[in-house]
Amino acid sequence: MSSTAAAPPEIKPQDFLNxxxxxxxxxxxxxxxxxxxxxxxxxxxxxxxFEEGRVPVAELAPKLGKLGVLGMHLTGYGxxxxxxxxxxxxxxxxxxxxxxxxxxxxxxxSLAMFAIWRWGSEEQKQEWxxxxxxxxxxxxxxxxxxxxxxxxxxxxxxxxxxxxxxxxHGSKMWITNGSISDVAVVWARTxxxxxxxxxxxxxxxxxxxxxHKKMSLRASVTSELLLDDVRLPDSARLPEVSSLRxxxxxxxxxxxxxxxxxxxxxxxxxxxxxxxxxxxxxxxRPIAATQIQQSKLAQMALDVNQGTLLALHLGRMKDxxxxxxxxxxxxxxxxxxxxxxVARSARQVLGxxxxxxxxxxxxxxxxxxxxxxxxxxxxVHALVVGGAVTGIQAFR
Ligand code: TGC
Ligand code: FAD
Numbered sequence: 001m002s003s004t005a006a007a008p009p010e011i012k013p014q015d016f017l018n019x020x021x022x023x024x025x026x027x028x029x030x031x032x033x034x035x036x037x038x039x040x041x042x043x044x045x046x047x048x049x050f051e052e053g054r055v056p057v058a059e060l061a062p063k064l065g066k067l068g069v070l071g072m073h074l075t076g077y078g079x080x081x082x083x084x085x086x087x088x089x090x091x092x093x094x095x096x097x098x099x100x101x102x103x104x105x106x107x108x109x110s111l112a113m114f115a116i117w118r119w120g121s122e123e124q125k126q127e128w129x130x131x132x133x134x135x136x137x138x139x140x141x142x143x144x145x146x147x148x149x150x151x152x153x154x155x156x157x158x159x160x161x162x163x164x165x166x167x168x169h170g171s172k173m174w175i176t177n178g179s180i181s182d183v184a185v186v187w188a189r190t191x192x193x194x195x196x197x198x199x200x201x202x203x204x205x206x207x208x209x210x211x212h213k214k215m216s217l218r219a220s221v222t223s224e225l226l227l228d229d230v231r232l233p234d235s236a237r238l239p240e241v242s243s244l245r246x247x248x249x250x251x252x253x254x255x256x257x258x259x260x261x262x263x264x265x266x267x268x269x270x271x272x273x274x275x276x277x278x279x280x281x282x283x284x285r286p287i288a289a290t291q292i293q294q295s296k297l298a299q300m301a302l303d304v305n306q307g308t309l310l311a312l313h314l315g316r317m318k319d320x321x322x323x324x325x326x327x328x329x330x331x332x333x334x335x336x337x338x339x340x341x342v343a344r345s346a347r348q349v350l351g352x353x354x355x356x357x358x359x360x361x362x363x364x365x366x367x368x369x370x371x372x373x374x375x376x377x378x379x380v381h382a383l384v385v386g387g388a389v390t391g392i393q394a395f396r
Pocket of ligand 2: 146376377394
């Protein structure tokens with residue numbers, strides 16, 4: 001290097017490795033607008049929503065639609081057609097607000113809309129996607145059942161033909177947005193394999209029940225779907241898939257968003273801990289001046305920066321069509337684990353203040369306990385990665 005070269009830029013604690021430099025102007029602009037939205041519409045209120053166990057989806061969804069993040073990586077039908085990386089960056093900013101808000105966007109765009117976009121008929125796409133992209137209609141995704149979570153192949157919900165119609169019977173458990181959805185994408189066992197069905201709100205025999213007493217993801221609606229001999233026309237069936245590949249392809253999309261999103265939650269915890277450590281004094285000096293707190297902050301910065309780079313790398317791979325589902329599993333496994341580590345460490349830096357909703361840390365920490373479980377538990381993703389590196393499938 002020439003001796004006249006300019007010195008590298010100063011270290012920014014909020015972007016230690018200067019990851020900004022790796023983003024295009026367009027990506028930075030989009031990221032900034034989602035961050036501004038979250039700071040205005042989510043951050044000031046989400047502690048109260050969490051405490052009250054509610055989220056104003058009817059107000060938020062049209063705003064998220066206007067922001068362009070609902071189904072933003074899909075093309076046509078009113079969707080933004082953004083790159084996978086841009087979608088990931090949006091998830092990161094949304095989850096820096098709250099995992100429940102990223103969940104709302106993930107379930108809408110990556111699960112419900114993606115299922116219709118990838119496996120639906122032209123009529124189904126025309127009917128649902130533009131309204132869902134605008135946030136005027138809400139969707140949910142029913143795969144998990146009371147006795148089939150990690151192993152969806154064991155599902156008991158059935159769909160049987162009756163003349164030109166289908167009769168759905170069974171139940172789905174832990175369904176995000178279940179009771180507030182205009183349309184439920186429900187996966188069911190048939191004589192011809194696992195198929196998806198679009199069940200509109202109000203269909204006879206279809207009811208929902210909300211799950212209460214959650215200590216995690218409280219700013220998110222979680223419900224049970226009950227299907228008591230629900231009759232649907234064949235036009236409600238997603239025609240393009242008859243295997244577990246259908247729902248699992250949707251999960252890949254949502255898991256990809258979580259690879260980025262979890263780092264948003266981690267970043268929010270790291271920043272809260274850094275601010276707190278710099279201003280909180282004990283024994284006559286800021287706690288940030290002590291070796292033990294600096295060690296924690298350095299580890300948090302490392303986790304956040306490594307996680308961001310991993311997410312960005314997977315985003316670029318997806319945009320270059322190089323991403324396999326095993327890569328996504330590695331990303332979700334690593335980044336949610338890192339985010340939990342950061343959140344737990346940050347909570348301790350905040351001392352007693354770390355247990356109140358006046359600060360974002362314990363909310364993120366509790367939310368991440370859902371994030372590490374849904375969309376495939378850490379064990380499931382470890383087994384997917386383990387299977388890929390050993391060539392031996394260890395699930396059964
Ligand atoms: P297996 O025999 O391996 O595969 C069955 C068929 O599926 C294909 N496949 C995939 N396709 C796309 N993406 C993937 N990730 C895929 N994994 C497998 C496979 O090629 C095969 O296709 P075909 O055409 O030959 O039929 O399936 P398995 O029964 O052994 O299960 C594998 C396992 C355990 C990895 C899978 O069942 C799994 O991922 N389990 C975890 C379930 C899960 O993640 N549920 C999430 C529910 S949704 C949710 O949590 C939303 S939370 C809200 C939010 O996101 O914010
Ligand atoms: P189980 O599958 O019963 O697992 C229990 C434990 O056993 C776990 O630790 C697991 O890792 C372990 N385990 C399982 N199999 C193996 C194995 N082969 N080897 C070793 N260990 C194993 N689902 C939806 O379909 N749609 C949604 O919108 C949705 N939203 C959710 C929102 C929230 C807040 C939560 C908490 C869950 C949501 N889920 C949703 C459900 C979620 O996907 C499941 O909880 C998850 O897949 C795990 O299933 P399970 O809870 O039945 O656990």
